[in-house]
Amino acid sequence: MEKWQTPYWPEGVAHDVTNYHYPLTQVLDRTAQKYPDNVYTIFNGASRTYAQVKDTADRIANFLAASGIKQGDKIAIFLPNIPHFPEVLFGILKAGAVAVNCNPIYTPKELHYQLNDSGSKMVFCMDHPEFYANTQEAIKDTQVQTVIVCNVKSYLPRLKGFIGGLLGKIPKADKIDPGHHMFDDIVAASSPTPPDITVSPEKDTAIMLYTGGTTGVPKGAELTHTNFTYNLEACEEYFRLVHEPGGKPEKMRHGGYHTYLGVLPWYHSFGITSALLFSALSGSRLICIPDPRAGNPPFTGVMEAVQKYKPTFITAVPTIFVAFTNYPHLEKYDISSIMGCLSGGAPLPPEVCRQFEEKTGSIIFEAYGLTETAPAVCINPSFKETRKIGSIGFPLPGTDVKIVELEDSTQEVPTGENGELAICGPQVMKGYWNRPDANEEVFVTIDGNRYFLTGDIGFIDKDGYIIITDRKKDMIIVGGFNVYPREVEDVLYTHPKVELAAVVGVPDEKSGEKVKAFIKFKQGETATKEEIDAFCKENMAGYKRPRFIEFKEDIPLSNVGKVLRRVLRDEEISR
Template sequence: MNVSKWETPFWPEGVAHNISNFHYPLSQVLDNAARRYPENVFTIFNGATKTYAQVKDTADRVANFLVEKGIKKGDKVALFLPNIPQFPEIFFGILKAGAVCVNCNPVYTPTELNHQLCDSEAKMVFCMDHPEFYKNTVKAIVDSDVETVVICNIKSYLPKSKAFIGSLLGKIPKADRHEPGHLMFDDIVKAARPTPPAVEIDPEKDTAVMLYTGGTTGVPKGAELTHANFTYNIQACEEYFRFVHKKNEKPDKIRHGGYHTFLGILPWYHSFGITSALLFSVLSASRLVCIPDPRSGKPPFTDVLKAVEKYRPTFMTAVPTIFVAFTNHPLLKKYDISSLMGCLSGGAPLPPEVCRQFEEATGAIIFEAYGLTETAPAVCINPSFKETRKIGSIGFPLPGTDVKILDIETGEHELARGEDGELAVCGPQVMKGYWKRPDANDEVFKTINGQRYFRTGDIAHIDEDGYVVITDRKKDMIIVGGFNVYPRDVEDIIYTHPKVELVAVVGIPDPKSGESVKAFIKLKPGESMTQEEMIQFCKENMAPYKKPRKIEFRDDIPVSNVGKVLRRVLRDEEIKN
């Protein structure tokens, strides 16, 4: 698909408006890096490293094992793994076998995992050797089509000294017992040959990954994402990103061959983490630091700061709550995190104040992205340098992507610039559709001028300079006495208060105005505030109809495993009370 030039005078200099170099199987990304830079380090895990050649060898063996076990092209293989070094080896092995990788959240309950296994018709599952993860896997495979369970233990991926001491002290995670017939990952790799099968892949039609979405709003649906959905996304990002690699140099494309180190802090079972960290690091043959649990350490997130100081990552993709965790960490000044050059923010709107505080504390630049699971995920990204970045917007559509703003009520009319409506996207990154859900596909896809557009459910507008601005989720919009209130607008203002660490705004039933605004606020450590103080702050800084009628201070605000603030949970709690 070729789209017309995006109309803006601020389009990044030198960036093409279309790309065509993405029509290849996704596993080829690893093969290319291993061919060009075989001895370069790929994964870093607790000080132990694996090269690109080593990861490719293991991925080839995994593919061989899968075929020997009867896995055929199009069969589903599930991953229940955190960010451990086996993840990319298995992921690419599944793709090399022509199978579909079903990425599942490893901390889901057995009931949640069982739904995904049964719905996807997965025939095999890879899980971690861990007291909880493995136990949940055993329960989740009951009444599913899973025939084979492979268990991944991290001992062989640790430095020998750490593995020895960890074994003595019992610090290496391990399940209490393994069920008969379940296989160990190290054993299957050792026994398999490094000869993947020859499988014909149609990048535009063949599903590579199935990611489940909608878990925060309803029963999760499997989004079928093709090889080209992902290869387009990483190639488009490579074309779009420009970095000042050294002082006084002009911004340039990301450098390949080990120049960069990516911090793998976002979970790879999620579309944002797998594309922006795992796959993008492979495309550029960069190093990737495996962070299984970003909250580890005392206080939480301390181990991440230690990893940044030790491994000197240059690039980090994260959600706003992670940037908040950095800037408000009581030990931040003890660690040198100056290696960070660029940070991509996504998954939720980035409050301008959070952006300012993080950049001030680290010296890095944050450029905000927007995307969805259904778009693998990137749709729009702010330019990656400050001259043309517009904080508060999500920048421009990626090269080869088009977006339109449709009227919220019917979705039938395209709106003019400056008008808020539902964002719809058309491009090579848009999924095939939801697995076994034609009804859901009918709801989200719309044909406009012969092109298929995905209706995102997000409210946005295009400003006078051509920047796309997300106003809020359509389902989160609050109507106060006929006025539309977007939670993000209120949250962004509250974030400017120096005592606030985290905030979530929801609409609650109100007999007079239909709905009213309530703000849930987590204060920074050691701070205190009265409701009256915050209400007065809001009164001074926002229109009366936007002002929260109720303020509730909380020690914690619920977030998803990816770090998104769960407004729905707060709204449901409020309604029940």
């Protein structure tokens, strides 16, 4: 299917993009030059303009160069979604260094591993009793020479910062170690003159993101400047949105028209590209949400931010959309500002999509990607007429996807048959840091081009849409039949009482494996196992039907909001 020739390809969207060969720092610099007074970040009632963010990033780059940081050196970011994050990120890149994004709520042991593995020389962390204490512990016996501590007080409205300081409500570490620097001090003492460096966008690593923590030892994916700039420009070409009722779909408007909800963590590829960087590309506002679960009941903080700041675009994982539709006081909030949403990180159950669109009047288009692809690979058209719910649509302009045999990844399977997705495009990472063994496992040459093997199973249907069936490692084999957990979960989500569902395979002597379903009910709802079993009998083939059903108050989620089937499966096996 050369360049994805299908009658359903979104109208007006080019099949290729070529305008992405530039350093990632230009995303900020161009916008700051064009829209200096536009608001970039919004945090607890305070805002920062693009000119202010650029000025601070330039000062950070100046400090890094003065501290002896050289091109290619690694600097770790242990920050939640606070307004310091984009300033630190762009400052690191302006110094020619590599940003190593780490989950700030990891344990000291987990953080220590990433610092050690990456060889990071410096860390930016938050002034917070827990985060800072974890940083102190994690940096022991590593190459880290400098720690910069970010306090949020100066990023709050003056009165709120003053009162918060008096009442002790602003997070603060008990005591800062001698030799560790305060963020505000290094910014104030540095000039806004970044070092003069030359970046090779295609070759130089910009950001290193760790992946594989849910399946094994985390690996650092080295992502170049053009891995990200291609992704931004390809999404810019592909997205089309109806901006006014009755209007025609058009590219996302620039210059402050849109406000993005920064609900996904920015240490993660989906959050950093789709919210932090994409808002910067378009001169849009970005609402900083450090903790989506904050508030009573949980998620109230997000609802209040939506009401107050009127986001027009949300990028999120399916569990966030579930949280919206099942929020107990939804009717009290005006969420009509939302125009469009991008869902990714995990398959979007069709029922979750339907309920969210019904309650908001917006449109969700599903994306597919991986940490190793910075992250977007495929996106469902943002046109309701050509969007196919349950699919991930088509590859981005300039990206190729092949479906290859599970046993021989150099061989393609026929259209309509399941196989492993292999990706070739400018967004595919350089490789895993210091892991030639892992690189050998995931890269394959087909027709002279390098393809990345995703570990995901899917097929291309007769109309050219790509359907993800499941993760290769999650597939359940029942008596020789393949059962894809996602397929069973999608059915369970259509039950009116089910809020979250997770399906795993459990060992069975006769059939090899049996299907087990874990179910969390919506607030105030309950059901019997017999009721769920009867529902499954009506809606799926016998071999797919869960033989075991367990009701849970909570289903384990990753920090990004993905359902952790692995944790449930491990619990089952350990029993």
